[in-house]
Amino acid sequence: VLPLFPTETFELLMRHAENHTNAVLQGLHHSMADQAAGPVRELFTDISLFLLGSELSVDELVQRFFDALFPVVYNHLINPGPGEISPGYAECVRSSRRDVRPFGGAPGLLADQIARSGVSGKLLLQALHLGIEVINTTDHLQLSRECRRALLKMHYCPHCQGLTQSKPCMGYCLNVMRGCLASMAEIDAHWREFVRSLEGLSARMQGPQDLEQVLLGVHALLRDAVGHAQKSGPRLSAQVHKLCGTPSRKPTQLVSIQLSRSSSSTDSIALKAPVRPLGDSLAVRRRDFLSSMRHYRTYYGGLADQLCVSELVFGDGQSCWNGTDIVKSYTLRVVGNGIKAQSGNPEVKVKDADPVINQIIDKLKHINQLLQGKSIPKLGSLDQIETGSGDVEGRYSGDCDDEDGCGGSGGGDVKRKVSRVSKMSTDTLTR
Numbered sequence: 378v379l380p381l382f383p384t385e386t387f388e389l390l391m392r393h394a395e396n397h398t399n400a401v402l403q404g405l406h407h408s409m410a411d412q413a414a415g416p417v418r419e420l421f422t423d424i425s426l427f428l429l430g431s432e433l434s435v436d437e438l439v440q441r442f443f444d445a446l447f448p449v450v451y452n453h454l455i456n457p458g459p460g461e462i463s464p465g466y467a468e469c470v471r472s473s474r475r476d477v478r479p480f481g482g483a484p485g486l487l488a489d490q491i492a493r494s495g496v497s498g499k500l501l502l503q504a505l506h507l508g509i510e511v512i513n514t515t516d517h518l519q520l521s522r523e524c525r526r527a528l529l530k531m532h533y534c535p536h537c538q539g540l541t542q543s544k545p546c547m548g549y550c551l552n553v554m555r556g557c558l559a560s561m562a563e564i565d566a567h568w569r570e571f572v573r574s575l576e577g578l579s580a581r582m583q584g585p586q587d588l589e590q591v592l593l594g595v596h597a598l599l600r601d602a603v604g605h606a607q608k609s610g611p612r613l614s615a616q617v618h619k620l621c622g623t624p625s626r627k628p629t630q631l632v633s634i635q636l637s638r639s640s641s642s643t644d645s646i647a648l649k650a651p652v653r654p655l656g657d658s659l660a661v662r663r664r665d666f667l668s669s670m671r672h673y674r675t676y677y678g679g680l681a682d683q684l685c686v687s688e689l690v691f692g693d694g695q696s697c698w699n700g701t702d703i704v705k706s707y708t709l710r711v712v713g714n715g716i717k718a719q720s721g722n723p724e725v726k727v728k729d730a731d732p733v734i735n736q737i738i739d740k741l742k743h744i745n746q747l748l749q750g751k752s753i754p755k756l757g758s759l760d761q762i763e764t765g766s767g768d769v770e771g772r773y774s775g776d777c778d779d780e781d782g783c784g785g786s787g788g789g790d791v792k793r794k795v796s797r798v799s800k801m802s803t804d805t806l807t808r
């Protein structure tokens with residue numbers, strides 16, 4: 378569930394907003410919609426690029442859209458005549474748009490709404506991407522040699538002595554797992570803060586701050602804009618006439634266009650069907666996603682314990698494996714979570730935090746600052762935290778070294794256990 382959220386939902390949202398917009402234009406004037414489809418497509422492509430981090434000017438992309446729309450509206454609604462206006466005339470109408478202002482305050486309003494909601498929309502997208510990167514990176518994390526050895530000893534060595542039913546002692550398991558996952562536990566505090574900050578951002582995304590609402594409202598704004606142009610038709614006609622002269626038209630082309638269109642009239646009727654309010658379900662998806670994140674808020678801090686609990690679920694509770702013998706209880710000190718706590722770990726030697734994890738933590742710290750509004754995103758700064766994910770390829774192969782004191786040729790069992798560890802983290806996150 379988690380990894381699918383950002384791109385899919387975002388693309389769906391864009392397609393919907395574009396469809397609504399086309400449907401409205403279709404409803405206003407059937408043949409106009411076909412000609413406006415190109416500019417509408419370009420508008421939504423530009424908005425996507427802007428939201429995904431390109432440095433387009435929102436004002437400029439919105440103005441360009443209305444420039445391109447004006448000749449179409451002029452041709453069909455303001456000064457309809459027999460046939461299309463010539464390309465040269467259309468170009469003149471286009472370039473007159475910023476002076477003639479046929480759409481009233483609509484262009485400024487749309488640019489303002491997109492810019493305003495875009496700030497939080499962009500941030501939400503980037504944050505969700507980072508969230509997935511964190512999960513993905515920790516899921517593919519390479520275990521240290523010391524950890525692999527400790528896991529091997531814990532899981533495999535009882536078998537060497539024919540003690541196939543024995544389970545490790547809880548304290549022993551905790552020491553091993555907390556040692557192995559010490560770096561991951563360092564993510565805990567930052568991950569909790571990340572989830573909290575995301576919720577804060579999401580709560581602020583209301584009304585004009587809500588990108589979804591703004592995008593799904595483009596069609597209504599456009600209806601008003603075109604309505605405004607229609608109402609001031611005579612004035613616009615006169616002004617365009619003054620600037621561009623008498624419209625030159627090409628009647629022959631019209632016939633062929635109309636003929637070719639009549640064949641696809643059923644499609645057009647389908648397009649006119651009322652716009653379904655899918656916007657709600659997208660907002661619901663965002664809330665669902667965040668609540669599943671909230672559910673895994675404490676994931677990194679509790680992972681070692683969780684793994685040991687499930688490890689020991691079938692143990693008899695009477696006796697356990699302490700690493701050398703079957704005993705009643707484990708007598709050594711049980712260490713806490715995190716890198717610092719590992720200095721006293723009797724089972725796994727842990728030196729420093731994994732550099733890949735440190736990188737992830739730096740990215741979380743940065744995005745948390747942005748999410749909390751403590752620093753203003755500089756141009757390109759969000760892109761930087763997106764790159765250099767530092768994914769480590771390859772997993773532990775499960776070989777059993779002789780020096781690990783395990784003997785035998787197996788290693789398959791540990792391999793299974795280790796892959797269960799990483800599978801478990803996947804299951805837990807995607808359940």
Ligand SMILES: *[C@@H]1O[C@H](CO)[C@@H](O)[C@H](O)[C@H]1NC(C)=O
Pocket residue numbers: 389392393396648
């Ligand atoms: C948008 O409209 C096209 C054609 O009318 C349709 O194929 C597509 O599924 C629609 N997309 C959405 C997201 O509704």
Ligand SMILES: *[C@@H]1O[C@H](CO)[C@@H](O)[C@H](O)[C@H]1NC(C)=O
Pocket residue numbers: 699700701702703704707708709
């Ligand atoms: C395990 O138990 C044996 C026998 O009681 C003991 O000698 C050994 O020190 C114990 N090892 C650990 C790590 O507790």
Ligand SMILES: *[C@@H]1O[C@H](CO)[C@@H](O)[C@H](O)[C@H]1NC(C)=O
Pocket residue numbers: 380509510513514517768769770
């Ligand atoms: C997760 O990481 C793997 C390898 O590191 C990569 O191939 C995959 O595309 C990543 N998945 C996501 C959703 O980022």
